[in-house]
Amino acid sequence: MxxxxxxxxxxxxxxxxxxxxxxxxxxxxxxxxxxxxxxxxxxxxxxxxxxxxxxxxxxxxxxxxxxxxxxxxxxxxxxxxxxxxxxxxxxxxxxxxxxxxxxxxxxxxxxxxxxxxxxxxxxxxxxxxxxxxxxxxxxxxxxxxxxxxxxxxxxxxxxxxxxxxxxxxxxxxxxxxxxxxxxxxxxxxxxxxxxxxxxxxxxxxxxxxxxxxxxxxxxxxxxxxxxxxxxxxxxxxxxxxxxMLAPSSQSGHEFGSDQMQQMEDFLAQGDAPVYIGFGSMKVFTPKYMTLLCARALHLTGLRGVICAGWAGIDLQHVEGEADELELTEYINRNVLFMPKSPHGLLFPRCQAIVHHGGAGTMNASVRSGKPTIIIPILLDQYDHSRKINEMGIGKGLKHLRHQTPSTIAAAINECINSQSIRTKAEEVGSAMRREEExxxxxxxxxxxxxxxxxxxxxxxxxxxxxxxxxxxxxxxxx
Incomplete structure (x- = not known):
């Protein structure tokens, strides 16, 4: 002091x-x-x-x-x-x-x-x-x-x-x-x-x-x-x-405050969603990333929250695709797009969390007690992907360029359907929350x-x- x-x-x-x-x-x-x-x-x-x-x-x-x-x-x-x-x-x-x-x-x-x-x-x-x-x-x-x-x-x-x-x-x-x-x-x-x-x-x-x-x-x-x-x-x-900032403190523009009520309404309307977002990773093209995320969710049949991040993921990029009508109908019923999101408030209310493995996002996803799926792109994200596998709290995949909607959907389904992954994720999340205190x-x-x-x-x-x-x-x- x-x-x-x-x-x-x-x-x-x-x-x-x-x-x-x-x-x-x-x-x-x-x-x-x-x-x-x-x-x-x-x-x-x-x-x-x-x-x-x-x-x-x-x-x-x-x-x-x-x-x-x-x-x-x-x-x-x-x-x-x-x-x-x-x-x-x-x-x-x-x-x-x-x-x-x-x-x-x-x-x-x-x-x-x-x-x-x-x-x-x-x-x-x-x-x-x-x-x-x-x-x-x-x-x-x-x-x-x-x-x-x-x-x-x-x-x-x-x-x-x-x-x-x-x-x-x-x-x-x-x-x-x-x-x-x-x-x-x-x-x-x-x-x-x-x-x-x-x-x-x-x-x-x-x-x-x-x-x-x-x-x-x-x-x-x-x-x-x-x-x-x-x-x-x-x-x-x-x-x-x-x-990390306490969930109650995650407000303001940086946490998507203008969409907070929309997020709450979406969460109240159905089953817990899957989160997909790549934070500050500006990779490939907005269209490529939008289709990768949307098609992966569509294959699971689950509800989802997709965060635009710096990758620029947005519903408009579905236009002109052969599966545009099918994807658009699915998205309108099951998916919320957010430019930014409050991880501390959202992640504990998801079934699984898919992200790039940045240090801050990994802390938030593991802390939530929900299965984490990391798709690394650079730097320490590879190491974080490895650690997720070693701890048995989710799936650490290979670099983003190796992934398809099918591989991402398979990882999501495996995490959600595995009792051991879900249990271990909650145990590790609980331990992290105690450490945080x-x-x-x-x-x-x-x-x-x-x-x-x-x-x-x-x-x-x-x-x-x-x-x-x-x-x-x-x-x-x-």
Whole structure:
């Protein structure tokens, strides 16, 4: 607990899409209630969720959807390594760096919690401002042997290669961010420019978000999902559990509030539906995704809720198909299309949940206690698909490009008709909900301990400065 008369200041920096934002908003709420002064900053489209929970927010990044080129979508749709997108809007990049610099200058954080994708930038501002301590706070387990960021699903025997792939992908992500990071000196006053790191490398990721991490880091993921070997490779990780907004708090535009009554009416009109949605995965074409989902549901004969997400799934894309009349009649009687949906309110009232396996959506589906069907597309989604199978709480399928309406329908029917899957899903969901109740205590205790062990005694600054000296000596030897 923050006990001094002046609240200690914590800045939370993040990016991503809705599922990524939730843990940071929940963490901000928990820490504010514990007596800390909290300020959030992230992409502009995350402002509404922060405002809904009365948390101060500063836009310091653009929506990732704006920087999602068609080539990237095409690559991940066909299970190929994507070309890393690089921004070109220099004026906006400078304005974003200026906003973050101003926030560091005026808010004067004593501790920063940062997402993986913002960690390098935060590490630079940390060094500029005399090594302000920061903690990596992610939804995924750190880069290691279990999964890779290259969207390559390796066989189990080749899992050790994940580390090499992660090192390669870190260098590619740094290349993607280079133009943004190169804007930082332009927003600094002359006296601070000399504090810029001499060389920007992937080292902060290794020190804060990897199997080799030397600092404690936070993960908003469940130990129930990760199993008993959680600490085998990740000795510095503190798992907080799923950190999701309470169902009663899932309101507002980001949760489809304008369709909430329509959803309630639909749920009351018949049997529990099957949910299908792919969140922030912008893949294939809206028509392809609409037909895949609608035809899969039609084959099951079940009611369903289909979430449009970034894939743009919509009833209009059925037009012109040979089965248009049959599909349209079925959809009108049995399917609700929603642009966005409140997972916490909807998932527990479904028979099964079909999705891409993003960390946030997986937390919500497993927490609901209903069978989960994951159709992975990239990154940690492959690992999540594997874990669903290992736990016996649903079906983890192969990449989306391998799926047809028949394979998806078969997975849905198997989950719904299997007593063992349904029972196990409820057991795991119940365990996750119990774990979730401990999250506020675990987070506040972690922050209290981190201030004591790394901030107040200067340990963070000492470790960082020693590490820079070692790197400088190694460079001199080269």
């Amino acid at each position: 923050a006990t001094s008369s002046t609240p200690r200041r914590i800045l939370i920096v993040y990016t991503g899409s809705r599922g990524d934002w939730q843990p940071y908003v929940v963490a901000g709420t928990i820490l504010r209630e514990a007596g800390y002064e909290v300020h959030l900053c992230g992409p502009g489209d995350a402002a509404g969720m922060a405002a809904d929970h009365d948390l101060p927010f500063q836009r310091v990044r653009q929506s990732i959807l704006r920087n999602w080129p068609d080539k990237f979508s095409d690559a991940i749709s066909h299970e190929k390594m994507p070309t890393v997108p690089v921004r070109s809007d220099r004026d906006e990049m400078i304005a974003e760096r200026k906003a973050l610099y101003d926030l560091f200058s005026t808010f004067k954080p004593e501790l920063v919690l940062t997402a993986f994708m913002t960690l390098i930038e935060v590490s630079i501002f940390s060094e500029i401002f005399d090594d302000i301590p920061f903690v990596n706070f992610a939804l995924q387990t750190p880069a290691g042997r279990d999964w890779n960021m290259a969207s390559i699903n390796l066989p189990r025997l080749l899992k050790p290669l994940n580390w090499q792939l992660n090192m390669f992908m870190m260098s590619m992500i740094l290349k993607m961010q280079r133009k943004e990071l190169d804007c930082i000196p332009e927003v600094l006053p002359p006296e601070l420019r000399k504090s810029m790191p001499k060389k920007i490398t992937t080292q902060p990721w290794l020190e804060h978000w990897s199997e080799q991490a030397v600092f404690p880091n936070l993960v908003a993921q469940s130990t129930v999902i990760n199993g008993d070997d959680w600490g085998k490779h990740y000795k510095t990780v503190v798992s907080l559990g799923p950190l 401990q999250a506020p205590v675990k987070l506040t205790q972690f922050i209290q301990d981190y201030f004591r062990d790394y901030v107040d005694g200067g340990r963070f600054k000492s470790i960082m400065r020693d590490a820079r000296e070692r790197r400088a000596q190694q460079c001199c030897k080269c």
